[in-house]
Amino acid sequence: MSQDRPTGAPGTPQTWSKLGRTATFGAAMALAGVVAVFAYLSSRELVNSVASVDRTLSVMRALDRFTSVVRNAEIGHRGYVLTGDPDYRIRYEAALPEIGPAVDDLLDLTKRKPAQLQLAHELGATSRRWIDAAGEVVATERRPVSAGAGVGELDYSRRVMEEVRALVGALRAQEDKLYAERRAEARRQAATSGSLVLAAVTVSLAAILGAFLMLRREALRREAAQEALAQANSGLEAEVARRTAELEAEAEKHLASAETLQAIIEESPAAIIALDPARRVTVWNGAAERAFGWTAIGVVGEPLPLARSAADDPVRVLLDRLTQGERVRNLPLSVPRHDGSMAEVMASGAALLGREGEMWAFVLLLEDLSQRRVLEQQLAQANRLEAVGQLTGGMAHDFNNLLSIVIGNLDLLLERIESNPDAASLAGEAQEAALRGAELVRQLLAFARRQTLLPTVVNLNQRLPTLVSMLRRTLGETVTVVSDPAAMLHDVRVDRTMLENAIVNLALNARDAMPSGGRLTIETDEAHLDEEYAAQYADLRPGRYVMLAVTDTGTGMPPEIIERAFEPFFTTKEEGRGTGLGLSMVYGFVKQSGGHLRIYSEMGRGTTVKLYLPRVAAQEHEPEAGEVSVPFRGNGERILVVEDQPSVRAVAVRQLENLGYAIVEAGDVGEALALLERETVDLVFTDIVMPGGLTGFDLAAEIEARWPETGIVFTSGYTARGARSDRNGDDRPLLSKPYRRSDLAAAIHRALRGDEGNDRNR
Numbered sequence: 112m113s114q115d116r117p118t119g120a121p122g123t124p125q126t127w128s129k130l131g132r133t134a135t136f137g138a139a140m141a142l143a144g145v146v147a148v149f150a151y152l153s154s155r156e157l158v159n160s161v162a163s164v165d166r167t168l169s170v171m172r173a174l175d176r177f178t179s180v181v182r183n184a185e186i187g188h189r190g191y192v193l194t195g196d197p198d199y200r201i202r203y204e205a206a207l208p209e210i211g212p213a214v215d216d217l218l219d220l221t222k223r224k225p226a227q228l229q230l231a232h233e234l235g236a237t238s239r240r241w242i243d244a245a246g247e248v249v250a251t252e253r254r255p256v257s258a259g260a261g262v263g264e265l266d267y268s269r270r271v272m273e274e275v276r277a278l279v280g281a282l283r284a285q286e287d288k289l290y291a292e293r294r295a296e297a298r299r300q301a302a303t304s305g306s307l308v309l310a311a312v313t314v315s316l317a318a319i320l321g322a323f324l325m326l327r328r329e330a331l332r333r334e335a336a337q338e339a340l341a342q343a344n345s346g347l348e349a350e351v352a353r354r355t356a357e358l359e360a361e362a363e364k365h366l367a368s369a370e371t372l373q374a375i376i377e378e379s380p381a382a383i384i385a386l387d388p389a390r391r392v393t394v395w396n397g398a399a400e401r402a403f404g405w406t407a408i409g410v411v412g413e414p415l416p417l418a419r420s421a422a423d424d425p426v427r428v429l430l431d432r433l434t435q436g437e438r439v440r441n442l443p444l445s446v447p448r449h450d451g452s453m454a455e456v457m458a459s460g461a462a463l464l465g466r467e468g469e470m471w472a473f474v475l476l477l478e479d480l481s482q483r484r485v486l487e488q489q490l491a492q493a494n495r496l497e498a499v500g501q502l503t504g505g506m507a508h509d510f511n512n513l514l515s516i517v518i519g520n521l522d523l524l525l526e527r528i529e530s531n532p533d534a535a536s537l538a539g540e541a542q543e544a545a546l547r548g549a550e551l552v553r554q555l556l557a558f559a560r561r562q563t564l565l566p567t568v569v570n571l572n573q574r575l576p577t578l579v580s581m582l583r584r585t586l587g588e589t590v591t592v593v594s595d596p597a598a599m600l601h602d603v604r605v606d607r608t609m610l611e612n613a614i615v616n617l618a619l620n621a622r623d624a625m626p627s628g629g630r631l632t633i634e635t636d637e638a639h640l641d642e643e644y645a646a647q648y649a650d651l652r653p654g655r656y657v658m659l660a661v662t663d664t665g666t667g668m669p670p671e672i673i674e675r676a677f678e679p680f681f682t683t684k685e686e687g688r689g690t691g692l693g694l695s696m697v698y699g700f701v702k703q704s705g706g707h708l709r710i711y712s713e714m715g716r717g718t719t720v721k722l723y724l725p726r727v728a729a730q731e732h733e734p735e736a737g738e739v740s741v742p743f744r745g746n747g748e749r750i751l752v753v754e755d756q757p758s759v760r761a762v763a764v765r766q767l768e769n770l771g772y773a774i775v776e777a778g779d780v781g782e783a784l785a786l787l788e789r790e791t792v793d794l795v796f797t798d799i800v801m802p803g804g805l806t807g808f809d810l811a812a813e814i815e816a817r818w819p820e821t822g823i824v825f826t827s828g829y830t831a832r833g834a835r836s837d838r839n840g841d842d843r844p845l846l847s848k849p850y851r852r853s854d855l856a857a858a859i860h861r862a863l864r865g866d867e868g869n870d871r872n873r
Contacts, residue, residue, distance in 0.1 A: 164290065182347075184210060186355075379398055392412065417447060444456050452757050568603075599637070601657055602726065604727055625663055631662070633662075638723055650702070659722045743860035745767075745771035750793065753780070767796070770859070811825075
């Protein structure tokens with residue numbers, strides 16, 4: 112009988128089973144251990160891959176943060192430059208401090224990746240360049256955008272931001288590539304770990320599977336977050352693009368409005384001045400330059416030159432009232448000009464407030480009353496002459512009817528009393544008196560512009576020899592009559608007889624002003640009366656004229672006589688000499704012919720009477736062009752302008768400054784010489800007739816003796832020959848007033864260049 116083996120003894124099935132189980136378990140454990148080791152190693156690689164993915168996502172988040180911050184700063188900067196809205200500036204300044212940390216994060220996250228690190232460094236440098244440029248623009252606090260201002264700065268900012276976007280795009284592209292590669296690696300590692308876990312024991316499988324599922328969920332979560340972030344970025348880019356387009360459209364509208372406003376301000380006949388809260392000038396239009404003498408270049412950014420230091424200065428008081436929120440309308444003020452004289456103005460003003468009620472600017476509108484008064488005086492004189500003309504015209508018409516009856520009846524009476532010498536003599540004297548009365552009536556009709564004219568085409572140069580010959584016989588040997596015709600002269604359409612009568616009347620007046628004899632000069636020239644000159648006379652149209660000037664070397668006339676010279680029956684001659692209708696007839700004839708006339712005279716220096724008659728164009732459709740372009744411009748040469756009339760000097764100064772010259776001013780010869788002692792100038796532009804006894808010729812003589820290198824150009828209301836009547840040897844350039852800017856530019860250019868010869872003008 113066999114004996115059973117003890118349970119668990121060696122060699123028993125149970126033992127083998129146990130050993131097998133143990134071996135199997137051991138093998139399984141060993142296998143599980145091996146799998147676990149491989150799984151651990153695979154998990155480490157998977158974790159590393161996931162960490163790499165996480166780092167890539169961190170770089171992308173840092174890029175998104177940097178992009179968002181920079182876009183906020185750009186929107187705030189662009190909006191502030193375009194609109195001056197302080198909310199945009201707040202947005203810009205809030206975003207600005209975040210740009211640096213965002214760049215530092217990118218540098219830290221990419222420090223182990225050379226290519227990305229290089230891009231991050233370039234991104235930081237470009238960002239700093241944009242910050243510097245934007246900071247300079249914002250620091251000017253210019254708001255809102257004025258005509259032409261801010262557009263170049265926005266263009267530069269946009270180009271820099273495009274460089275930033277390009278660098279961000281390049282860096283994002285590299286990170287997207289790394290992200291795709293690392294995601295693929297993570298997936299491969301996950302698949303390997305899954306296979307090893309499936310081959311391991313249940314616990315290891317469950318643990319590894321659980322870890323895998325956990326990592327998988329994390330990867331999916333991260334992937335979903337990345338996709339959501341990408342969608343958010345896409346939406347943000349679309350919103351930024353839409354808002355940028357809106358801002359650009361608004362900028363175009365603001366720019367167009369600014370250009371329109373700038374044109375209105377510059378063309379305004381009244382002086383418009385704007386000040387910032389610190390009372391520094393920000394706007395100074397052309398009318399302000401003309402009224403007060405300072406140029407915009409010289410005053411913008413500086414304290415208001417019209418305000419003086421005294422506490423009771425009326426301009427300071429006005430600004431104080433505006434600061435308190437008061438609106439001022441039509442306040443009469445006396446303010447200083449650049450030349451030291453005072454200007455009477457009518458002032459209106461207001462303070463401009465921001466959204467929060469803060470003071471943003473002052474705006475002043477100053478109307479120069481002196482110019483208005485000059486125009487009012489001219490209009491009053493024109494109205495007075497017109498009223499007198501209507502009255503005399505009506506009277507002359509009635510007198511003509513009466514004289515027609517008287518003369519006709521006397522003619523009949525003379526026929527009937529031929530046999531009675533005494534009666535015929537009396538009737539003849541009466542008829543002679545009636546005929547003289549008829550001549551007076553004809554002169555009155557000429558002044559009233561009611562005479563019958565028979566205009567024909569006349570060339571004044573062709574008529575001059577006959578007129579000069581006639582005047583030499585009429586005026587006598589004590590008066591020397593000379594002519595100075597222009598080289599080329601257009602025709603005029605006038606009544607030839609009335610024109611010759613007008614010249615004879617002027618010549619007779621000139622002879623009476625030269626009781627001891629003298630010289631009478633008749634000149635012709637082309638003339639252009641521009642808009643600026645024509646605006647001073649209510650009935651004058653700008654355009655091209657033919658000028659005829661009659662100049663004497665007589666006693667001259669004071670201003671109060673010049674003002675009344677054209678009035679009928681006004682005369683300075685003693686009783687019994689003259690009717691006072693000579694100049695009145697000339698005035699009426701020229702006005703009826705569509706022309707213009709001016710008197711230039713100084714006591715003791717003679718008189719020039721200029722007649723401007725509309726010219727007949729050489730061709731039927733000859734264009735009436737405005738002022739020709741100015742080919743001659745300065746390069747900063749210093750010019751001394753010497754003129755005793757402030758308004759005339761201001762016009763000359765403004766024209767020369769616009770031509771590129773640096774200007775100093777003087778009101779008379781003494782002031783000019785004192786200035787030349789202190790300063791060096793390249794040229795002196797001087798009027799000839801000056802107060803104080805010294806003339807422009809005296810100034811020229813001093814300059815020639817003491818500063819021979821200094822050029823000289825004369826100007827005068829007289830014609831060239833009339834102005835030089837006592838200086839026949841002086842042939843330096845002379846501009847006859849009124850002159851055009853192109854004529855001034857050419858004369859100054861020739862004098863600075865050293866050209867010889869006389870410069871003829873109207």
